Amino acid sequence: MATNQRYARGEYIALTADKAYASGDPVVIGAVAGVAKIAAAEGEKVTIWLVGSYDFTVTGAAAQGEIVYLGGSGLTMTANSTPFGVALGSKGSGSGDLEVAPYGYVTPAAAPAAN
Template structure:
């Protein structure tokens, strides 16, 4: 039997930063996808919020419900790559600018979980 529950709703979690993060940046550590709530250097603990929606700059045009992807510089892009991060809650014209996006949290999409 499980005891001592730590994160009853798992909306945020402290993880070991795999690189440097600034507060408000998208985070992808293992299967977790979220937003850094604090600045953290690589190796430090970083609090990652896994739930909700955030206004974050995204490169490229978006449609509602479109998957957004993490870039190598901790940014978001509409251009598909292997690092799916979340979904856009709004349409946005081309260029880089703010969009309301929601992280996949602790369950990123995979072919096995689709449908």
């Protein structure tokens, strides 16, 4: 093992909470998308699970494999929010339960080419 290693498997990471989180909340901080393992107040360290799938309440119709977004009111299928993960099932319109796999580490979008 490398002497500078912090996490052996990369299944979770601890980051400074950008707002208050309850255990089980979806979390997107920078390029990290996952699920809060523990409750944390803003400014405290929050442990974020990056792997697995979770049952969440999601607003909007979903088909398996579609992107699920994190908006100001929670998870949604509306594409103008922050990408959070992938739907692992389907559901009709309105608000309802859906199995979702968070992205984990998100690859940032490339900067636009200079003209």
